[in-house]
Structure formats: C-alpha cells, structure tokens
Amino acid sequence: MTTTHSLPEDWKDGAFALRVQTPDGPSVFALLGGAAFDMTPAFGTASAWLNSEDPVAAIRAQGVPAALDLPAALANARHGARNPEKPWVIAPIDLQAIKAAGVTYVRSMLERVIEERCRGDASQADAVRGEVRAIIGDDLQNLVPGSAEAMAVKAALVAKGWWSQYLEVGIGADAEIFTKSPVLSAVGTGAKVGVHPISHWSNPEPEAVMVVNGRGKIVGATLGNDVNLRDVEGRSALLLGRAKDNNASCALGPMIRLFDAGFTLEDVRQAEITLTITGRDGFHLSESGRVGAISRDPADVVGQMIGPHHQYPDGAVLFLGTPFSPTKDRGAPGMGFTHQPGDVVRIASPRLGALENEVDRTDECPPWTFGIGALMANLARRGLPR
Numbered sequence: 001m002t003t004t005h006s007l008p009e010d011w012k013d014g015a016f017a018l019r020v021q022t023p024d025g026p027s028v029f030a031l032l033g034g035a036a037f038d039m040t041p042a043f044g045t046a047s048a049w050l051n052s053e054d055p056v057a058a059i060r061a062q063g064v065p066a067a068l069d070l071p072a073a074l075a076n077a078r079h080g081a082r083n084p085e086k087p088w089v090i091a092p093i094d095l096q097a098i099k100a101a102g103v104t105y106v107r108s109m110l111e112r113v114i115e116e117r118c119r120g121d122a123s124q125a126d127a128v129r130g131e132v133r134a135i136i137g138d139d140l141q142n143l144v145p146g147s148a149e150a151m152a153v154k155a156a157l158v159a160k161g162w163w164s165q166y167l168e169v170g171i172g173a174d175a176e177i178f179t180k181s182p183v184l185s186a187v188g189t190g191a192k193v194g195v196h197p198i199s200h201w202s203n204p205e206p207e208a209v210m211v212v213n214g215r216g217k218i219v220g221a222t223l224g225n226d227v228n229l230r231d232v233e234g235r236s237a238l239l240l241g242r243a244k245d246n247n248a249s250c251a252l253g254p255m256i257r258l259f260d261a262g263f264t265l266e267d268v269r270q271a272e273i274t275l276t277i278t279g280r281d282g283f284h285l286s287e288s289g290r291v292g293a294i295s296r297d298p299a300d301v302v303g304q305m306i307g308p309h310h311q312y313p314d315g316a317v318l319f320l321g322t323p324f325s326p327t328k329d330r331g332a333p334g335m336g337f338t339h340q341p342g343d344v345v346r347i348a349s350p351r352l353g354a355l356e357n358e359v360d361r362t363d364e365c366p367p368w369t370f371g372i373g374a375l376m377a378n379l380a381r382r383g384l385p386r
Helices: 046-050 055-062 070-075 106-118 122-136 148-159 165-171 230-235 237-244 265-269 298-305 372-381
Strands: 015-022 025-032 035-038 064-066 088-090 097-102 176-181 192-195 206-212 218-226 250-258 272-278 284-290 316-319 344-349 353-361
Touching (some): 015 055, 025 055, 070 088, 088 250, 176 298, 206 272, 206 298, 218 298, 218 316, 218 344, 250 353, 265 298
Antiparallel strands (some): 015 088, 015 250, 025 035, 272 284, 344 353
C-alpha cells in the first residue's frame, strides 16, 4: 500500500483531516496544499476540530506545521508490516457517532429483498433474483421515495403479496438509519476487517460517508466499508446488529476530504466508487457505481439523521448506503459472492483516495481496546489540548 495507491489524485490541492497513531497516542493532522499541520495541540480530537466554525480556516490559524512522513505512515498502516514504534494512519474520526443509512440505492434495495426472500440461504439467491426482477423490474431509478408514484408502486406490490420491509425504507418516506458501530471502534486503511465466522454469505459494502458536525452541517466526506453478514440479516431484520456491528466490521478512510471551494457536496454526488476484491484463491472482482444514483439526496439523508428530534453534539459520520452489492459467483454457479479470509478489499474514488483492508475472522482481528475513556486519559497525560 503506497501513497500513490491510497491518496486522492489531487491531494496536494485539497484540505484533509486524518488521524495518526504515534508512540505517545493518537494525533490529529491536517493536510492543506500538501503540507501537514498538527491539530492536536489546539483541539485534542478530530471531533472538536471539525466542530469548529470553519475547520479549513482553522488549519492555518491554529495548526502547528508538522514534518509528517505520510508515505511512511500509510505504509506502516498495513497490519502485517506494522512497526508499533513508528506512526501509522488510523481511522480519521474519534468521538463522532458512527451511523449508516440502508437501502438507499435501487440495486442494493433489490438485493436486500432477495436476502429476505431467501431467508439467508445463498443457494436460492439466483433464482429469487430473477423472480424479484420479473415482478418489480430494475427501472426504479427515477422513483422519488415517499412520492405519490412510490406509493402507487407500494400498493401494487402489496396486492401481489410482494411488499417487503426493505422496499418500505427504499421507496417510502422514511430512510433506514441505524448505528453501525460504537464510537472509536472503526478501523482505518491497512487494518484487518472482520467477518463473524457464523456467516456463510458475507460481503463488503463500499460507501461514501458524510462527515457531519454537531450542528448538522456536512463538513466533508470519506470512504467506508460497511461489512455485512447477508445470511444473518436475511434471516431477520431484527438481527441487523449481529449482521453489522462486530469486531473490526467498520472501516473508514484513508482520510476525510474537507469541503472547500474546490470540493463540495456536488463533487460527492458526482463521484464514482470502485470496489475490487482479490482473494488468495485467485478470485478477482471489480465493480463500480455512482454515488449520484442514490434514491435520496445525501443532504436529505443527513437531515433525517440529525435535527430538532435527534442531536449528535460531537458530530457524526453517516454511511450513505452502497451503490451495489457484489453478486459474482465464487464457487458453485448461482451461489453468488461471499468473503473468505485473506480477501483484500479496495474501495476507491479519485478525489477521496483508497481504503484498503484484508478480511479475517472477527476473532482473529486485533480486539478493540482503546475506547473513549482511554482516549480521554491519554490526552490528559499529554496535556492536550493546550
């Protein structure tokens, strides 16, 4: 994993937030015009910095110029080649809540319906996929959730006995928004991501992730992998927590691109996300999808997450949902895709960089040990913020 491989193509022209693990503890850095600044002395946490009035302006006003060896920190992020005595890049958030929206794309919505109809049995997926599309079709891209047209589609599906809880949140008025994982539990690029061994039908979910301050303003974006156990969720939507929230099941990075004159929410809407998976067994998959194919605008989804009825004073990140779920057969025809230990998952977008992780069992990934209490104690020992 090299700098060229991981960084946005125009990283020297933008403003970025990242976190680096040092021998003293986690530190928060900014990149502006290719130069590094230490934001830890002024703010202590990424959350506090991104909650400031103007995070980009704060870089020059309060950041301390730093000699960050970014290529070395990225290379040292690889779990199998890490030297704990040297800095490495970690997940770019700390105290922010980690939220996710589901069923926001037609393609992924249909796959959720298929999971439900299969009751978690991957061997039925191919046949059910054809049956679902014969009844529903693929051409729901222009259907506005909650509109009169969407309600007409709902009525038709109910009449046919094919209404689904996933179609409800896919084309209904209310988005599905859930807590992906606890504060500080996300892993960064280079780390292992975990799949629970009870699952025999799992997949990555490559997503654009909105970074939102405590006032509900979107201040930037990053990439995320919302690792999912499809068979577990397919058995019952009430098992969403078991399917989604496991050790190392949430990856974010490589860093946050802050909104400025050269990069805005419109650039996120126009972005394309590419997923590649390379397995030890020779399996290879490459797929891509547009963020703009989302059925709900990112600002609308954020508005359903935070507002007068629900606050996140330390800010939040929101996974926008996946434009696609990999379905390429791995093994027997019709069985679709599932992860195997050793899979290397790369999620990339030209102006957000690349998030790369290797898959392993959740109990073989490093356990999560550094929580909120540990962060506060570490900052206090270091006298931060000053």
